[in-house]
Structure formats: C-alpha cells, structure tokens
Amino acid sequence: MPISPSHTNQSIVGARVPSRTNQSIVGARVPSRTNQELAPSLENNPWLDIPYAELLASDPLEIRRQEAVLAAQEAVVPAPAGLVVENRSIPGLHPSSPEVRLRVYRQRGAEASRVLLYFHGGGFVFGNPEQSDELFYRLAPDSGYTVVSVAYRLAPESPFPAAIEDGYAALLWLTHHGSEIGIDPQKIIVGGRSAGGALATALTQMARDKKGPQIHFQLLSYPVTDYSCSSPSMLEFTASPIWDYSGAKSSWKLYLTDHSLPVSPYASPLSATDFSNLPPAFIMACELDPLRDEAIEYAQKLLQAGVAVELQVIPGAIHVFDVFPSRLSDQYYQTQLRVLSSVFEAL
Incomplete structure (x- = not known):
C-alpha cells in the first residue's frame, strides 16, 4: 500500500505520480x-498498479520489492523542527526471540507524554513503520502523543x-522502560490500520488475559478481525483496489x-468468545x-460486552483511502485528533 500518507498541503503521493495517458488497470476497478473528491487521486496512481492479490498468492516478497522501488522515487520529507524520530x-518476548525495532516519534523535551503504540498495515506480509512517517510527523505534535510504531516480524518468514x-x-x-523516551507508562493506548488493526485489537485481548499491562483505548482504522473472509462486504468486493477477497484469503x-479450528483470537480477534x-x-x-463488515461486527461484539465504542463508517471510502x-482524508485526520484528545479527559 502507499508508503507516504497524504496529509500535507501538497500531497506527497499526488505530487510524485508521473502523468500517463492510459488509466491504471487496477484504478479502473475503483467502485463507481x-x-x-477522492476518486481523482486514485486515477493513474502507480501504487494501485501493484497487483497485491496476485502477488500474495504467487510471490508475496515481490510486493515489498515493488513498494520499495516506488518509495525510493519519492522525495524524503524531513521531520519538523522539535520532533525527535x-x-x-x-x-523480544522470549530469550530466543529476535530484538524488536520500535520507531519513536516524540516532541523534544516532552516528559510524561501519552503514548500511541501503533501497528502498520500490510496484510501481515509487507509494510514497515516508515510508511507512516509523514502522518506521524504531523500527528505526534498535533496530538501531544508520543507515537511508538512497531516493526513487527512479517509472514511468510x-x-x-x-x-x-x-x-x-x-x-x-x-x-x-518508557521513561527512557519520556512517556507516561500509565497512559498507553494502541492503534493500527488494516492488519495492524488486528494486531492492536489482539494485543488488548492478550493484555487482558495476562492481567496487564493496562491499555486504555484502541484506535482502529478498517481493522482486520476475521480470518474466515465470509462477511457480505468481503464477498462483495472481489476486485477492488489495494485489497480484495482473494488478497485477504x-x-x-x-x-x-x-x-x-478454532483459530486463536490473538490472530483473528472475532474468534474470541x-x-x-x-x-x-x-x-x-x-x-x-x-x-x-468485520470491523462493524467487532464493534458490535464490544458493545454487546459493555465496552464503549464509537463506530464511524465513511461513505464513498475505499480501503486505505x-x-x-x-x-x-483531511476530515478523518481531524477525527483522529479529536478522539486522541478525549481519551484521557476523565483520568
């Protein structure tokens, strides 16, 4: 999926897309x-030319290579003054586990800040924390949170x-050890998009089951929650941009x-009882x-269990819009700031 979020005045993605005479084959499948206002950004966009579903079935590591090629063609956006990255x-979790890389975005000199522990998307197979650099260059200072993005290990390896x-x-x-980066360990929330949303959600279940550490909130963008790929929306969107039924399978x-069966809820959150x-x-x-639909169903499961949930379904939006x-996109950015600002108001 696109490496650079587009929340600056001049979109990094839009500014770097070379003009072409033929519309992207994948882009032609953008739903009517x-x-x-979103549709023009999807036309002739090289990120949409990556055949994600095809490569996931045949050569998943090729996705990483193609994304790296496109990312290398984009100009490097520097971090703003005052932000330490x-x-x-x-x-790692076990003595035999490899070390885990964390990418930290924090305001210089900040102490006891709230922290967003974040998981990038990529179908559990591709992606990295750097793909969200441009987003967190803005979100960290605007929200007052320190963002810690996890470079978790990827399948199939x-x-x-x-x-x-x-x-x-x-x-x-x-x-x-959060004091080493100036965060308040009592003010941790988790977040993620797509497959990263699955990891954030599963982490809340794991932390509950293991009696800690405490997570105060989950901020989820179009999360993966169901391994079965059987929802009505999954069966409807079988040839959609970026992500579809076959890619998910x-x-x-x-x-x-x-x-x-049963599949662990730490993999597929809707498998929980x-x-x-x-x-x-x-x-x-x-x-x-x-x-x-699996995001909506997860919200329903939480509500039925007495957990407070705000659910937003954005009309006309495709995956990773x-x-x-x-x-x-700008409106959703503002929504995230509003949500982040409200998490600890009552604490």
Whole structure:
C-alpha cells in the first residue's frame, strides 16, 4: 500500500505520480460509488498498479520489492523542527526471540507524554513503520502523543504468533522502560490500520488475559478481525483496489501456518468468545472496503460486552483511502485528533 500518507498541503503521493495517458488497470476497478473528491487521486496512481492479490498468492516478497522501488522515487520529507524520530531495539518476548525495532516519534523535551503504540498495515506480509512517517510527523505534535510504531516480524518468514509476540514485547517495554523516551507508562493506548488493526485489537485481548499491562483505548482504522473472509462486504468486493477477497484469503494463508479450528483470537480477534473488560474503542470502517463488515461486527461484539465504542463508517471510502489526498482524508485526520484528545479527559 502507499508508503507516504497524504496529509500535507501538497500531497506527497499526488505530487510524485508521473502523468500517463492510459488509466491504471487496477484504478479502473475503483467502485463507481467512490467519493468524488477522492476518486481523482486514485486515477493513474502507480501504487494501485501493484497487483497485491496476485502477488500474495504467487510471490508475496515481490510486493515489498515493488513498494520499495516506488518509495525510493519519492522525495524524503524531513521531520519538523522539535520532533525527535529515532529507532530503538528492544528485547523480544522470549530469550530466543529476535530484538524488536520500535520507531519513536516524540516532541523534544516532552516528559510524561501519552503514548500511541501503533501497528502498520500490510496484510501481515509487507509494510514497515516508515510508511507512516509523514502522518506521524504531523500527528505526534498535533496530538501531544508520543507515537511508538512497531516493526513487527512479517509472514511468510515469521507467521503467527511472531507479530503479536513482538507487539506484547513492545507493550512490556513501554511499561517498564518508557521513561527512557519520556512517556507516561500509565497512559498507553494502541492503534493500527488494516492488519495492524488486528494486531492492536489482539494485543488488548492478550493484555487482558495476562492481567496487564493496562491499555486504555484502541484506535482502529478498517481493522482486520476475521480470518474466515465470509462477511457480505468481503464477498462483495472481489476486485477492488489495494485489497480484495482473494488478497485477504492469501494473506491469512501466509499468516496462519496452523489452519485447524478454532483459530486463536490473538490472530483473528472475532474468534474470541469473551469481549468483556477490553478498552474502549474508536473504529473506522470504509463503505467500499471488503473489511467493512468485520470491523462493524467487532464493534458490535464490544458493545454487546459493555465496552464503549464509537463506530464511524465513511461513505464513498475505499480501503486505505486516508493515504490519498482528499478532503475526506483531511476530515478523518481531524477525527483522529479529536478522539486522541478525549481519551484521557476523565483520568
């Protein structure tokens, strides 16, 4: 998926797309109900030319190569003055686990700040923390949070439970060593988009089951929550941009080496039987996203268990719409700031 979110005045994605005479083949499949202001950003966009579904089935590592090529063609956006961006290596969860890289975005001199522990998207197979640099260059100072993005291990080299173990290791490190980066270990929330949303959500279940550390909130953008890929929206959007039914099926096949039932809720959050005593949540789903209905169902499960939830379904939005320039993307950015500012008001 696109490496550079587009929340600056001049979109990085839009500014770097070379003009072409023929419309992208993948872009031609953009649903006709797509938001009219978003649609122009999707036309002739080289990121949409990556055949994600095809490569997930045949050569998943090629996705990383193609994304790296496109990312290398984009100009480097410097971090704003006053924002410290650093990489930290922390111990893995087990003695035999490799170290986990954390990418930290924090205001210089900030102390006891709230922290967003974040998981990038990429179908459990591709992606990295750097793909959200431009977003967090803005979000960290605007929100007052320190953002800690986890470079979790990826499938197929490291299938489940490697990624969630890396996430739990990060949570433990923030709780016991967070003062090293100026955060308040009592004010941790989790967030993520797409497959990263699955990891953030699963981490809340793991932390509850293990009696800590405490997570106060979950901020989820179009989260993956169901390995079965059987929802009405998943079966409807079988040829949609970026993500569709076949891509989802292939990513789960790569992520889960053991496909026997039941599937662990730490992999597929909707497989859980208990949704009580989880943190409150903000969940965003996209109308034209195959993941739409499983995000909505997860919100319903939380509500039925007595967990406070705000659910937003954005009309005319496709999967990862918010990395493309449009007023719709800007509105969602403001929504995230509003949600982040409200999390600790009562504490």
